[in-house]
Amino acid sequence: MKLLIVTVNYTSAKHVLSGLDALVPQIEAIGDTQMWIVDNNSPDDSYGMLRDGIVARGLEHLIRLIESPVNGGFGAGNNIAFREALALPEPPSYIYLLNPDATPDSGAVDTLLQFMVDHPNVGVVGG
Secondary structure (H helix, E strand, O other): EEEEEEEOOOOOOOHHHHHHHOOOOOOOHOOOOEEEEEOOOOOOHHHHHHHHHHOOEEEEEEEEEOOOOOOOHHHHHHHHHHHHHHOOOOOOOOEEOOOOOOOOOOOOOHHHHHHHHHHOOOOOOOO
């Protein structure tokens, strides 16, 4: 996988789902990209809303939903995805952390990715 986009959700399912309309075309244009959403043990029905929203949009091939049994905070939620991604036979070359209430402008994901590809000595970039 070239790029893994990780979003940690905590009671923000509506924001995450609304951002997919802008994000999915970028994921498809880049190719070899997935999004993993870690629901950080939200006390509302975020997990169910995310699951149903992903299925209703037919995005199971692009988006994986991970249910955390505890809310360990933003870092712990990301670490759940990192551990699983880095254990893959072919781990992602790049990981993009996307806040649940953020919607990247058109082309923004590719611009950040291309910057990283063009500057191999850079370890971190922010949008």
